[in-house]
Amino acid sequence: MASWELSPLYRHSASLLLPDGLRLVSQHRDRIVLRAADSLQVLRAWTLALGNAACAPTRPAGRNPVLAQQPDPVQLTAFTVAPGPPYHVLCYPTGSRTAWVLDPDNDEPAARLDIGNEGAVAMGWAQVEAESVVLSWSAHRLRLSLYRLSAPEQALHILNPKVSGPRGCSFRPDGAFFAVLERHNARDTIGIYSTQSWSLIRSIPLEDPTSDLADLAWSPCGRYLAAWSSVTEYLLHLFSPDGRILSTFTPYSSLSPAPSPAASFSSTTRATASRLKAKTAAAPSTEKEHPQSAHDRQREERSTATFVGLGIRCVQWAPSGDWLAVGGYDGKIRILTRYGWVVLAELGLPTKVVEPAIVWREPAGWVEKTRGKGIVSFEPTPLPHSLTPVQPSLTSAEPKMGVARMEWSASGRWLAAWDASHPHIIAIYRFGPAAATAPTEADLAAPSAAHSSRARLHTILEHAASPSPSSSTPASQGAIRSFTWQPRVRLDEYEDDDAVDAREETLAVLTGEKGFTQWRSPVEGEEGKGLAECVGIPTRADVIFPASSLAFSRDGRSLLLSAPPATGAAGEGTFCLAYPVYDEELAAGDDGEAGRTWLSEDDRA
Numbered sequence: 001m002a003s004w005e006l007s008p009l010y011r012h013s014a015s016l017l018l019p020d021g022l023r024l025v026s027q028h029r030d031r032i033v034l035r036a037a038d039s040l041q042v043l044r045a046w047t048l049a050l051g052n053a054a055c056a057p058t059r060p061a062g063r064n065p066v067l068a069q070q071p072d073p074v075q076l077t078a079f080t081v082a083p084g085p086p087y088h089v090l091c092y093p094t095g096s097r098t099a100w101v102l103d104p105d106n107d108e109p110a111a112r113l114d115i116g117n118e119g120a121v122a123m124g125w126a127q128v129e130a131e132s133v134v135l136s137w138s139a140h141r142l143r144l145s146l147y148r149l150s151a152p153e154q155a156l157h158i159l160n161p162k163v164s165g166p167r168g169c170s171f172r173p174d175g176a177f178f179a180v181l182e183r184h185n186a187r188d189t190i191g192i193y194s195t196q197s198w199s200l201i202r203s204i205p206l207e208d209p210t211s212d213l214a215d216l217a218w219s220p221c222g223r224y225l226a227a228w229s230s231v232t233e234y235l236l237h238l239f240s241p242d243g244r245i246l247s248t249f250t251p252y253s254s255l256s257p258a259p260s261p262a263a264s265f266s267s268t269t270r271a272t273a274s275r276l277k278a279k280t281a282a283a284p285s286t287e288k289e290h291p292q293s294a295h296d297r298q299r300e301e302r303s304t305a306t307f308v309g310l311g312i313r314c315v316q317w318a319p320s321g322d323w324l325a326v327g328g329y330d331g332k333i334r335i336l337t338r339y340g341w342v343v344l345a346e347l348g349l350p351t352k353v354v355e356p357a358i359v360w361r362e363p364a365g366w367v368e369k370t371r372g373k374g375i376v377s378f379e380p381t382p383l384p385h386s387l388t389p390v391q392p393s394l395t396s397a398e399p400k401m402g403v404a405r406m407e408w409s410a411s412g413r414w415l416a417a418w419d420a421s422h423p424h425i426i427a428i429y430r431f432g433p434a435a436a437t438a439p440t441e442a443d444l445a446a447p448s449a450a451h452s453s454r455a456r457l458h459t460i461l462e463h464a465a466s467p468s469p470s471s472s473t474p475a476s477q478g479a480i481r482s483f484t485w486q487p488r489v490r491l492d493e494y495e496d497d498d499a500v501d502a503r504e505e506t507l508a509v510l511t512g513e514k515g516f517t518q519w520r521s522p523v524e525g526e527e528g529k530g531l532a533e534c535v536g537i538p539t540r541a542d543v544i545f546p547a548s549s550l551a552f553s554r555d556g557r558s559l560l561l562s563a564p565p566a567t568g569a570a571g572e573g574t575f576c577l578a579y580p581v582y583d584e585e586l587a588a589g590d591d592g593e594a595g596r597t598w599l600s601e602d603d604r605a
Helices: 065-069 267-282 294-301 365-372 440-446 447-456 497-501 582-588
Strands: 003-006 014-017 023-028 031-036 042-047 076-079 088-091 098-102 109-114 120-128 133-136 143-148 149-160 167-170 177-184 187-194 200-207 213-218 225-229 236-239 245-249 312-319 323-327 335-338 343-345 358-361 375-377 403-408 414-419 425-431 457-463 482-484 506-510 516-520 531-535 549-552 559-563 575-580
Touching: 014 076, 014 549, 014 559, 023 076, 076 120, 088 120, 098 133, 109 149, 120 167, 149 177, 149 375, 167 213, 177 213, 187 213, 225 312, 312 403, 323 403, 343 457, 403 482, 414 482, 425 506, 447 575, 457 516, 506 549
Parallel strands: 358 457
Antiparallel strands: 003 575, 014 023, 023 031, 031 042, 076 088, 088 098, 098 109, 120 133, 133 143, 143 149, 167 177, 177 187, 187 200, 213 225, 225 236, 236 245, 312 323, 323 335, 335 343, 375 531, 403 414, 414 425, 425 457, 482 506, 506 516, 516 531, 549 559, 559 575
């Protein structure tokens, strides 16, 4: 890939790419618009009656009976796309009693779902065999409802889900089982359901009654289930599908103080203990003090400065399922292997970056200099290079610190991470060929020795801080908003997957400014620095496009860039599409600029 082609800007509140990569669905007030992804031509549009009494909740009865019969105004329509064909679109106003299912190939809605009087706080899709299932979380965590499109009037209910939203539940990759975090009798429980009969096949209660789980996720291979606690405790459990606990990971367990037995002592026992203690202190010691062992000395000298009393912030499975990355509020990424569930690598941003790591710095003011037209390369930074973290406010409920997000590349060779203590930096870690093999006894005895051969810090992308109208603090100006890896792209000349795997991989990053940045990895089997570039989004001088979210299509041939609605813009946002242009396509271009095309001023919104 060497260039990008960009579409004009369009005004819509929210947009999503269909998984087929050929169509785009967007929402504008009460209308849902379907467009072609290549030309953005309107294919179909639906207008939903969002303000009628059938779909909007009514006000509670009061002194004025006329106002009690009027529905509350609908604030926003949220929508999501089914993961499997025919890629139905689910639309629902937040808190409404009714949701619609739209078929991209038909003008009429495919189904209308009656959620209930309590409304839905979140909805989503699940693909079970050849049928798409709608998930609906009711208010107050009363129940999780499942609607099959073959019989939408017959809903299945799971009572007392602990989390309201996409978190707290996970489908196994083959769709055979569904795991849900539940809360029964003031204790956390993991319920595993069979998707064939939608019946509970196993309930896993946790041994510790004080456990406070926050989320869970099946491994890509479907052989393991990971569940981790909330921010108050660093605790991760690994289960098998039959409910057996395989391992429990808690790196700071030795720092928890043991319960003091003083509270259970009687007054006589305390007096006896005091006399024995005084007598022992007065008598000379005849025993020779043993020298402290190396293990105990190393344990005492172990630094706990990064421990802040908070726990896990994000967890990500590697695509193969052999590795599990655990990011915490302490700024560390611990890589667990399925061979014994031990830590073979502990990653994190160093205070001073040295070779062989690479630091790329974004050129300051490149948007103003190029006016959003063209691609500008990052500048290499001489090493060693010092990194200064932003001091978080520890008095807030969720301080801006720790590993806030991680994402593996499609091949599993690269891991991109963002630490909230360094808001302008993306760290990219490389995993060597030894990452796919089982650890040896030497690796288990000395995890630090296996660190260099299995995982290491490869690249740091340092973005420039620039003023933004939507930024409230200097630390958030130009901070990382979103990043994602490009899926594998199959070109016509490649016939096998091995050739596709050997190609470079691309990471796209957004900072909320006019444009985005990309990092291209070196080809597998070659030692290289990669390439970091800034890609401008050409717009008129009076048009601001602070893109804050991005998403690739499933085939990787289009990138959706979305900007949230501006303050006072009546819920209107903007979006555009970027199309990657590869070297093979550039060679076939007719113009003299290697096939690169830019929009004219008249064509831009």
